[in-house]
Amino acid sequence: MEFLTVLLPIFGIFVLGYIGERKIGFDTKTISAMAMYLMSPVLVFRTFYKTVFTTEYLYMALYMVVLCFVLIGIVYLVSFLRGYSRPETCGMILASVFMNNGNYGTPVILLLFGATGLDYGIILMVIQSLVMCTVGVYYAAKGSPNGDGVRSALRAVQRMPMIYGAMAGALLQLIHVPLGKSVLAAVDLVANAAIPTIMLVLGMQLAKISIRSLAKDKISLSLLIKLAISPAIAYLLTLVFPIGGMVKQIMVIVAAMPTAANTTMYALQFDTEPEFVSSATLVSTSLSLATLPIIFHFVL
Secondary structure, three states, X not given: OHHHHHHHHHHHHHHHHHHHHHHOOOOHHHHHHHHHHHHHHHXXXXXXXXXXXXXXXXXHHHHHHHHHHHHHHHHHHHHHHHOOOHHHHHHHHHHHOOEOOOOOHHHHHXXXXXXXXXXXXXXXXXXXXXXXXXXXXXXXXXXXXXOOOHHXXXXXXXXXXXXXXXXXXXXXXXXXXXOOHHHHHHHHHHHHHHHHHHHHHHHHHHOOOOHXXXXXXXXXXXXXXXXXXXXXXXXXXXXXXXXXHHHHHHHHHHHOOOEOHHHHHHHHHHOOOHHHHHHHHHHHHHHHHHHHHHHHHHHO
């Protein structure tokens, strides 16, 4: 029951965006661009400015990167065997590789491990955000029908302000530059609004999905990778890294989270299978009600 109290507000934000799109109608792509280029960089800046990093965090970063590329390799193998096109492959990567450990995973970690676990959960969220705004954007741009493949993908990554937000936050922390209360208050206002806006964009995009047109085979493969194979690989990786038991548990649980809401924003922005990616996000989030308790049983 406590788990439902975490999940239901998340679905509530989805529903709010869904209703808004159905009843009012919005320029979803413009709102998505605002969240990506204006709000998310401030969120990343705040985290890197306030967080003091240790060696353990380095292992956590390495873990997230290795997990990401192992899953990408699996998607490429599946895509080769199924004969998917480049846009389909890139859409599968967006739907299958990146997990929602921000507005979903972090509250779950807090519920299970308290404030101590939350600190690790936030660091994993930030690392995942950086991976998504580089690797994720690369594949979103690479799969765009309006781009020219690798070149446009690299240009898109270079234009991602979240990277520079992270660099600026880390630099100001390292050289101990104090920010005034009014500046921090403004940063908090924008940063706190970033995640809810992304969730609303997802709900708006879901309002445009036709259930009849869903690629059920592709969705099934994506769900298998995201909800089953990902936590299994994560568990194997945690056996390699010299980290504490609680951190290992958090790593596996984070890997079992459903598809990240940010991937819908990227897919929409670059027109890379947005309907498929949004559908994978919706279905994986719904199924996580059943899959996450199973993961908890084996991990905790």
